[in-house]
Amino acid sequence: MSAEKLSFQAEVSRLLDIVVNSLYSEKEIFLRELISNASDACDKLRYLALTEPALLGEDAELAITISLDKAARTITVADNGIGMNRDELVANLGTIARSGTAAFVGEMSGDAKKDSNLIGQFGVGFYSAFMVAREVEVLTRKAGEDAAWLWTSDGQGDYTVAASEKAARGTIITLRLRDGMDDYLEADRLKQIVRRYSDHIAIPIKFLEDGKLETANRASALWTRSKSEIKPEDYKEFYHHVSHAFDDPAETIHWRAEGIIEYTGLLFIPGSRPFDLFHPERKNRVKLYVRRVFITDDCQELVPEYLRFLRGVIDSEDLPLNVSREMLQSSPVVQKMRQGIVKRVLGDLEKKAEKDAEGYAAFWENFGPVLKEGLYSEHGNERDSLLKLARFRSTHGDGQGDGLVSLADYVGRMKEGQDTIFYITGEDASALLASPQLEGFKAKGVEVLLLTDPIDEFWVPAIGQFDGKNFKSVTRGGSDLSKVKVEDKPEDEKQDEAADKDGDIGSLVALLKLALKDEVKDVRASERLTDSAVCLVADDGDMDMHLERLLRQHKQLDSAFKRILEVNAGHPVIRRLASHVAAKGAEAEIDDAAYLLLDQARIVEGEAVPDPRAFARRLSGFLEKGLA
Numbered sequence: 001m002s003a004e005k006l007s008f009q010a011e012v013s014r015l016l017d018i019v020v021n022s023l024y025s026e027k028e029i030f031l032r033e034l035i036s037n038a039s040d041a042c043d044k045l046r047y048l049a050l051t052e053p054a055l056l057g058e059d060a061e062l063a064i065t066i067s068l069d070k071a072a073r074t075i076t077v078a079d080n081g082i083g084m085n086r087d088e089l090v091a092n093l094g095t096i097a098r099s100g101t102a103a104f105v106g107e108m109s110g111d112a113k114k115d116s117n118l119i120g121q122f123g124v125g126f127y128s129a130f131m132v133a134r135e136v137e138v139l140t141r142k143a144g145e146d147a148a149w150l151w152t153s154d155g156q157g158d159y160t161v162a163a164s165e166k167a168a169r170g171t172i173i174t175l176r177l178r179d180g181m182d183d184y185l186e187a188d189r190l191k192q193i194v195r196r197y198s199d200h201i202a203i204p205i206k207f208l209e210d211g212k213l214e215t216a217n218r219a220s221a222l223w224t225r226s227k228s229e230i231k232p233e234d235y236k237e238f239y240h241h242v243s244h245a246f247d248d249p250a251e252t253i254h255w256r257a258e259g260i261i262e263y264t265g266l267l268f269i270p271g272s273r274p275f276d277l278f279h280p281e282r283k284n285r286v287k288l289y290v291r292r293v294f295i296t297d298d299c300q301e302l303v304p305e306y307l308r309f310l311r312g313v314i315d316s317e318d319l320p321l322n323v324s325r326e327m328l329q330s331s332p333v334v335q336k337m338r339q340g341i342v343k344r345v346l347g348d349l350e351k352k353a354e355k356d357a358e359g360y361a362a363f364w365e366n367f368g369p370v371l372k373e374g375l376y377s378e379h380g381n382e383r384d385s386l387l388k389l390a391r392f393r394s395t396h397g398d399g400q401g402d403g404l405v406s407l408a409d410y411v412g413r414m415k416e417g418q419d420t421i422f423y424i425t426g427e428d429a430s431a432l433l434a435s436p437q438l439e440g441f442k443a444k445g446v447e448v449l450l451l452t453d454p455i456d457e458f459w460v461p462a463i464g465q466f467d468g469k470n471f472k473s474v475t476r477g478g479s480d481l482s483k484v485k486v487e488d489k490p491e492d493e494k495q496d497e498a499a500d501k502d503g504d505i506g507s508l509v510a511l512l513k514l515a516l517k518d519e520v521k522d523v524r525a526s527e528r529l530t531d532s533a534v535c536l537v538a539d540d541g542d543m544d545m546h547l548e549r550l551l552r553q554h555k556q557l558d559s560a561f562k563r564i565l566e567v568n569a570g571h572p573v574i575r576r577l578a579s580h581v582a583a584k585g586a587e588a589e590i591d592d593a594a595y596l597l598l599d600q601a602r603i604v605e606g607e608a609v610p611d612p613r614a615f616a617r618r619l620s621g622f623l624e625k626g627l628a
Ligand SMILES: Nc1ncnc2c1ncn2[C@@H]1O[C@H](COP(=O)(O)OP(=O)(O)OP(=O)(O)O)[C@@H](O)[C@H]1O
Pocket: 033, 037, 038, 041, 079, 081, 082, 083, 084, 092, 093, 122, 123, 124, 125, 126, 127, 171, 243, 244, 245
């Protein structure tokens, strides 16, 4: 059968472009990637052979073999793992099946530096071979099948697949090196790379030199070694292998649980946020082993969703080797391990938060929004631990929302008479800081949490309270500010308040209500405004305004809640309007003023003005009068 010519998926072509133009300064990592794949292929075979021993047959010693041919300028990496059939070959080495790939590739800018950072999070795996090779050949035969296939490509957009011959199962990858890559034709250099990057691989990596085989790594699973023997670089390289990521781990958690159930955990918190963390299909990929045999990287019961950024290995001593997927789903051993993992990881995070505020803040920036999902989904102690770990921007400190505060910090700073934890939700902290609803709180020195993750709209109502204090949005209901005592209030503020009480605000509010009829739920004099003339708030029991916008953006809601318009009795415009009304009673222009005030409040809230023409007409009318 002749060779079939196929094109790479567009995303692969783009990745290859970047890879070939060599964004990585360390080209040598190509070997790490190929060895990593070969070791995964051996793990997969060993697992299948538990139930189908014939797959291993005579050839039961799984190994990776590296050899060189200086004259032909080739390196080969061979394994006797699971191998691939034709369809798998085309799917695995011609496309990227991972969810979110298209969006990810779309983000690449063509700017070499930025793209290399992005690719670092994504991992190019097999394709990194093209950094050093002008042509790559993959000869493979799937375990249990007779047919072998040869995949060939120069990484320029196409590849070919042809039926071929191979005596035994497994995969042989041959790289024809580019000019200038002669370095990699030295056996010592390759051995050094293997030692650097792959010493922790549990499968023997052998060098074939002058007809002799020499094992170049220790071939013992890293997590089984004692911690004192393991160097930080070993952990780092194991992280690269197990996560297929290029960044470095921010946290390494290695422990052995002994007692009713026994297992070893070696888990990593990535140093950067994986590109697909919020993709709906993103799953936890912690690898489950049973007594050193890889079982699966798709056991969702092992790690809660809100820790889906964890990478690494859990190796159980108690599960049976032939454990099935169904068994895993209902296994009390898995449940116990999950509890242990959660306790360990959250405990370590708590220690980090105490000892290394800066490092913890960096962790929180990356993974806080995911951890907060647990505030919503979990209960009891797990939720309590998460509440301790949660950090927020707030109006405390420099007032720029830069620092992170905990709920305990907040409660510790509450003012006399304050019995509520105040918050505001929105897209970004700096926009929130400019919200009119915050003015009164700032003026009274009452701290407000600035919540900017979509999940905040859900966990806050789900929890309702922290330390016996209710949460309350400053954009909703009565502001409760009058209860808060303020020590030294400037004289002019007191005068303002006195003036308001005696003033004509009552009749103005009544007239505004009349003018706006069904446009608003109510009009009220505000406690929370100090600088702005007006703002909108949600009635207690109605949907939060930010949540409503969020849901409407996602087409989850088409009706709109009516809001309350609050007016600032101390603001010059409102005062003038109030005395105007007192002197002249209701006039047509009150209607226009009412709508202008309402539209202004909408604009500040980031909402569209429903009738822009009417808005422009009214505004021009008032300008004209003002200029006359
Ligand atoms: N030596 C091999 N034996 C069997 N299958 C292999 C081998 N090398 C690669 N594959 C298959 O090709 C797929 C793609 O490999 P590739 O290195 O591009 O990505 P990956 O290892 O899945 O993930 P990442 O891109 O994060 O490294 C693998 O998931 C595996 O199924």
